[in-house]
Amino acid sequence: xSKRIAILLTVGLVGCTExxxxxxxxxxxxxxxxxDAEPEVVTPVAAPxxxxxxKIAAIGAKLSASEAAFAASAATAENAARSPAAQxxxxxxxxxxESALADLDSLRVxxxxxxxxxxxxxxxxxxxxxxPYPTLEDARAKAQAQLEAQQTKIAAIKAILGxx
Numbered sequence: 019x020s021k022r023i024a025i026l027l028t029v030g031l032v033g034c035t036e037x038x039x040x041x042x043x044x045x046x047x048x049x050x051x052x053x054d055a056e057p058e059v060v061t062p063v064a065a066p067x068x069x070x071x072x073k074i075a076a077i078g079a080k081l082s083a084s085e086a087a088f089a090a091s092a093a094t095a096e097n098a099a100r101s102p103a104a105q106x107x108x109x110x111x112x113x114x115x116e117s118a119l120a121d122l123d124s125l126r127v128x129x130x131x132x133x134x135x136x137x138x139x140x141x142x143x144x145x146x147x148x149x150p151y152p153t154l155e156d157a158r159a160k161a162q163a164q165l166e167a168q169q170t171k172i173a174a175i176k177a178i179l180g181x182x
Contacts, residue, residue: 062149073139074157081132081161088125092171094118099178115179119172126168133161 095118101111136158143151 064149064151067151070139070151071153074136074153077132077135077161078157081129081164084125084128084132085164088122088129088168088171091118091121091125092175095122095175096178099175105180112179115175119175122168122172122175126165126172129161129165129168133158133165136161
Protein backbone atom coordinates (compact mmCIF):
# COMPACT_ATOMS: atom_id res chain seq x y z
CA UNK A 19 0.00 0.00 0.00
CA SER A 20 2.85 2.36 0.67
CA LYS A 21 4.09 1.77 -2.87
CA ARG A 22 0.72 2.92 -4.21
CA ILE A 23 0.80 6.04 -2.07
CA ALA A 24 4.31 6.83 -3.26
CA ILE A 25 3.23 6.46 -6.91
CA LEU A 26 0.17 8.68 -6.37
CA LEU A 27 2.25 11.33 -4.64
CA THR A 28 4.81 11.27 -7.43
CA VAL A 29 2.13 11.59 -10.12
CA GLY A 30 0.45 14.40 -8.15
CA LEU A 31 3.68 16.32 -7.72
CA VAL A 32 4.60 15.98 -11.38
CA GLY A 33 1.32 17.67 -12.30
CA CYS A 34 2.30 20.72 -10.22
CA THR A 35 5.53 21.40 -12.05
CA GLU A 36 5.98 23.42 -15.23
CA UNK A 37 7.72 22.33 -18.32
CA UNK A 38 11.37 23.39 -18.12
CA UNK A 39 12.23 26.47 -20.20
CA UNK A 40 8.67 27.85 -20.30
CA UNK A 41 8.37 31.06 -18.33
CA UNK A 42 5.62 33.70 -18.12
CA UNK A 43 5.68 36.21 -20.95
CA UNK A 44 7.26 39.59 -20.26
CA UNK A 45 5.27 41.20 -23.09
CA UNK A 46 2.93 44.07 -22.25
CA UNK A 47 -0.54 43.06 -21.31
CA UNK A 48 -3.43 45.07 -22.81
CA UNK A 49 -4.00 46.99 -19.56
CA UNK A 50 -0.34 48.04 -19.54
CA UNK A 51 -0.42 49.47 -23.05
CA UNK A 52 -3.39 51.81 -22.57
CA UNK A 53 -2.92 55.53 -22.04
CA ASP A 54 -3.73 57.12 -18.70
CA ALA A 55 -3.80 60.62 -20.23
CA GLU A 56 -6.98 62.63 -19.89
CA PRO A 57 -9.08 62.38 -23.02
CA GLU A 58 -9.21 65.49 -25.19
CA VAL A 59 -12.58 67.14 -24.79
CA VAL A 60 -13.97 68.70 -27.91
CA THR A 61 -16.22 71.64 -27.13
CA PRO A 62 -19.17 71.60 -29.48
CA VAL A 63 -19.84 74.81 -31.35
CA ALA A 64 -23.38 76.13 -31.17
CA ALA A 65 -25.09 76.47 -34.51
CA PRO A 66 -26.71 79.85 -35.22
CA UNK A 67 -30.31 79.91 -34.01
CA UNK A 68 -32.31 82.83 -35.49
CA UNK A 69 -35.33 82.13 -33.26
CA UNK A 70 -33.21 82.22 -30.12
CA UNK A 71 -31.47 85.37 -31.37
CA UNK A 72 -34.90 87.06 -31.70
CA LYS A 73 -35.80 86.08 -28.13
CA ILE A 74 -32.48 87.38 -26.83
CA ALA A 75 -32.91 90.64 -28.76
CA ALA A 76 -36.42 91.12 -27.33
CA ILE A 77 -35.15 90.57 -23.80
CA GLY A 78 -32.24 92.93 -24.53
CA ALA A 79 -34.68 95.63 -25.65
CA LYS A 80 -36.62 95.21 -22.38
CA LEU A 81 -33.36 95.51 -20.44
CA SER A 82 -32.41 98.70 -22.27
CA ALA A 83 -35.82 100.25 -21.62
CA SER A 84 -35.68 99.18 -17.99
CA GLU A 85 -32.20 100.65 -17.58
CA ALA A 86 -33.22 103.99 -19.07
CA ALA A 87 -36.29 104.18 -16.85
CA PHE A 88 -34.23 103.13 -13.84
CA ALA A 89 -31.61 105.83 -14.46
CA ALA A 90 -34.28 108.55 -14.64
CA SER A 91 -36.05 107.29 -11.52
CA ALA A 92 -32.76 106.88 -9.67
CA ALA A 93 -31.90 110.52 -10.28
CA THR A 94 -35.31 111.57 -8.94
CA ALA A 95 -35.01 109.29 -5.92
CA GLU A 96 -31.49 110.46 -5.12
CA ASN A 97 -32.46 114.15 -5.37
CA ALA A 98 -35.44 113.53 -3.10
CA ALA A 99 -33.30 111.58 -0.61
CA ARG A 100 -30.63 114.30 -0.50
CA SER A 101 -33.19 116.97 0.34
CA PRO A 102 -32.73 118.13 3.93
CA ALA A 103 -36.47 117.74 4.52
CA ALA A 104 -36.26 114.05 3.57
CA GLN A 105 -34.22 113.33 6.67
CA UNK A 106 -37.32 113.78 8.82
CA UNK A 107 -39.24 110.53 8.71
CA UNK A 108 -42.81 111.16 7.62
CA UNK A 109 -42.16 114.48 5.90
CA UNK A 110 -43.46 115.10 2.39
CA UNK A 111 -39.92 114.88 0.97
CA UNK A 112 -39.29 111.63 2.84
CA UNK A 113 -42.52 110.17 1.42
CA UNK A 114 -41.49 111.34 -2.05
CA UNK A 115 -38.07 109.70 -1.67
CA GLU A 116 -39.63 106.44 -0.41
CA SER A 117 -42.10 106.48 -3.30
CA ALA A 118 -39.22 106.94 -5.74
CA LEU A 119 -37.42 104.01 -4.07
CA ALA A 120 -40.52 101.87 -4.57
CA ASP A 121 -40.47 102.80 -8.27
CA LEU A 122 -36.81 101.78 -8.41
CA ASP A 123 -37.64 98.42 -6.84
CA SER A 124 -40.33 97.88 -9.46
CA LEU A 125 -37.85 98.62 -12.25
CA ARG A 126 -35.30 96.33 -10.61
CA VAL A 127 -37.90 93.56 -10.64
CA UNK A 128 -38.25 94.08 -14.40
CA UNK A 129 -34.51 93.53 -14.74
CA UNK A 130 -34.70 90.47 -12.50
CA UNK A 131 -37.46 89.11 -14.74
CA UNK A 132 -35.20 89.50 -17.77
CA UNK A 133 -32.39 87.66 -15.97
CA UNK A 134 -34.85 84.88 -15.13
CA UNK A 135 -36.01 84.70 -18.76
CA UNK A 136 -32.40 84.37 -19.93
CA UNK A 137 -31.78 81.69 -17.29
CA UNK A 138 -34.83 79.82 -18.57
CA UNK A 139 -33.52 79.90 -22.15
CA UNK A 140 -30.14 78.64 -20.93
CA UNK A 141 -31.82 75.86 -18.96
CA UNK A 142 -33.91 74.79 -21.94
CA UNK A 143 -30.77 74.50 -24.06
CA UNK A 144 -29.10 72.41 -21.37
CA UNK A 145 -32.08 70.07 -21.06
CA UNK A 146 -32.10 69.63 -24.84
CA UNK A 147 -28.37 68.80 -24.73
CA UNK A 148 -27.45 71.79 -26.87
CA UNK A 149 -24.03 73.39 -26.42
CA PRO A 150 -23.70 76.80 -24.73
CA TYR A 151 -24.82 79.70 -26.92
CA PRO A 152 -22.32 82.60 -26.67
CA THR A 153 -24.88 85.31 -27.46
CA LEU A 154 -27.15 84.01 -24.72
CA GLU A 155 -24.30 83.83 -22.21
CA ASP A 156 -23.22 87.39 -23.03
CA ALA A 157 -26.79 88.69 -22.66
CA ARG A 158 -27.11 86.87 -19.32
CA ALA A 159 -23.86 88.37 -18.02
CA LYS A 160 -24.92 91.87 -19.11
CA ALA A 161 -28.34 91.49 -17.48
CA GLN A 162 -26.78 90.23 -14.24
CA ALA A 163 -24.35 93.17 -14.17
CA GLN A 164 -27.27 95.57 -14.73
CA LEU A 165 -29.22 93.95 -11.89
CA GLU A 166 -26.28 94.20 -9.51
CA ALA A 167 -25.70 97.86 -10.42
CA GLN A 168 -29.36 98.61 -9.75
CA GLN A 169 -29.23 96.86 -6.38
CA THR A 170 -26.13 98.86 -5.47
CA LYS A 171 -27.81 102.14 -6.46
CA ILE A 172 -30.93 101.33 -4.42
CA ALA A 173 -28.78 100.49 -1.40
CA ALA A 174 -26.88 103.77 -1.78
CA ILE A 175 -30.11 105.82 -1.86
CA LYS A 176 -31.43 103.93 1.17
CA ALA A 177 -28.17 104.73 2.99
CA ILE A 178 -28.76 108.44 2.28
CA LEU A 179 -32.11 108.10 4.03
CA GLY A 180 -30.49 106.23 6.91
CA UNK A 181 -32.03 102.87 6.05
CA UNK A 182 -30.36 99.52 5.81
